[in-house]
Amino acid sequence: MEQYTGHFMQHLPYLRRYARALTGTNGRGDALVTRTLEWYLEADEAETGRGGDLSRGTLYRHLNELQDEEGSPPAVAPYHPVESALMTLEETDRRLYLLVNLEDLPVSEAAAVLGIAPEDAMERLNHARERVRARLTATILIVEDDAIIAFDLAETVRGMGHIVCGNAATMDEALSLAAEHRPTLALMDIRLADGDNGLEVARALRARRFLPVIFVTAFPDDLAKHGLEHLGPVIPKPFTRDQIEQAITRAVFMPQPEDAHETAQPH
Missing domain, CATH: 3.40.50.2300 (Response regulator)
Structure with a gap:
């Protein structure tokens, strides 16, 4: 169990960063990460990939699932221009933008996390970047x-x-x-x-x-x-x-x- 926890902890800073951006608050983000750790330690090895190399993509995917189950819209800091711009996107496009631009995942890996085709992900990402750029330009x-x-x-x-x-x-x-x-x-x-x-x-x-x-x-x-x-x-x-x-x-x-x-x- 200690070995598994060590594998998870290697990804913890990235998971916290993504979860906080995903939910819009530090508290809600950290709560999702805690629930993801519980899931990782308790679920079947085949589901979590716990028996082999732990994929960050698997953990990001579970964070997304938990956020969807919670059903609460992400909070947004009223004076944060990028967050405000991202909130104008469809949720899948917002998550794609965060995974690629914040988490530095290749587009193909981000597409796998979100369950969309890589070519579709690239088109959606270009659209999202243009929307954000336009929103930040007065x-x-x-x-x-x-x-x-x-x-x-x-x-x-x-x-x-x-x-x-x-x-x-x-x-x-x-x-x-x-x-x-x-x-x-x-x-x-x-x-x-x-x-x-x-x-x-x-x-x-x-x-x-x-x-x-x-x-x-x-x-x-x-x-x-x-x-x-x-x-x-x-x-x-x-x-x-x-x-x-x-x-x-x-x-x-x-x-x-x-x-x-x-x-x-x-x-």
Whole structure:
């Protein structure tokens, strides 16, 4: 029995890592690993492979079976972007992604764990990777009438791997670009060309649909003066690239409010 336990313990760090990712929490993951150890020690040798070389794939498969029996959906950390992206996948594709990308299994072995054909697994994995990549890429609208600052913001956005869908210097340009590209975030100056005001742009965008806004402005007190702090966080000018990057990361991966996908009512 001690020999069998030693075989299992060689795989323990990998099993805990996968089980925690599978369930979404450390506690639930460790509970699955404990139940898998009990199964390994008590079940028939032919079922567990206990009499020969112990396969990690066999243990991963049993972890999946236990998770299916439990029937509880995996938990997801609301501020963890990769976990949030993976939760948009079908469960088989999520597990395939974890087995290959987290556990470093060859696609053929991961396919065997999940009971699917290797060619099907490769197609599903490519689809899953593309879905995750797209989910982690934001489309950002820049609303700024200073060309040099707009260029600097755009370079920062692209350097993070996100997409700049356009730069607007006026309210009409901003609303037109937003309607055409449906961005996931806007970087917004307050004082714009032609006397336009970024606060009104943000309110107009919220009236159409929910869109997170980060105000990048030399007039940070304007939101408080008008009681509009709820429209978004403020980065005062002059700013650093680190400030912009941190704000974008928080905004892109922050859980949206319950009515985020509903049309907001104008104030």
